[in-house]
Amino acid sequence: DTAVSQTPKYLVTQMGNDKSIKCEQNLGHDTMYWYKQDSKKFLKIMFSYNNKELIINETVPNRFSPKSPDKAHLNLHINSLELGDSAVYFCASSQEGSSYEQYFGPGTRLTVT
């Protein structure tokens, strides 16, 4: 059983398009996150949700909009894609109060051409 899953694994699209990445966790965790990992491997937190409520929004452009339909899902929608959005996006989850112990998904490699 996959603990944190993401779809799709690869996403290639053109500038200006809108795309979504889906994330699901079956660990029963209350908190979910989205990270962006650039070509230099730097992991940057984008959003954090706890019990479907947005907790952290780290100065991410408005073109990025997370949506949490329930505690097990956190999707990321990106409007008007730009070249600089190319990166690997990771979803993660943790128990509430245990942000140090996060479980990451396999990542979605987004390439904008």
Place this chain on the structure above:
Amino acid sequence: QQQVKQSPQSLIVQKGGISIINCAYENTAFDYFPWYQQFPGKGPALLIAIRPDVSEKKEGRFTISFNKSAKQFSLHIMDSQPGDSATYFCAASDSGGSNYKLTFGKGTLLTVNP
């Protein structure tokens, strides 16, 4: 402002050697210090973690050393193996403040040669 500084950026070690990665932090409110291991094409995974009331924690070949006064902590990998080749991230969290954020270092690419 980088709150967790990690060095070196890359490290090459011979099989059987000791790998040492260092991190320093600024925020004294941090109270949990995990290390994550990431293999190519995979997501990061928690390797080992330490609280500041402990100076050392060992799990198998992996040891965290913690120096609270210096605000530094390090990961030691004993008897390094080619299978340890991965990117390692130190991190820090503040359970008293924003309980939903983990601050990562920039990562160290470890290569263990056979």
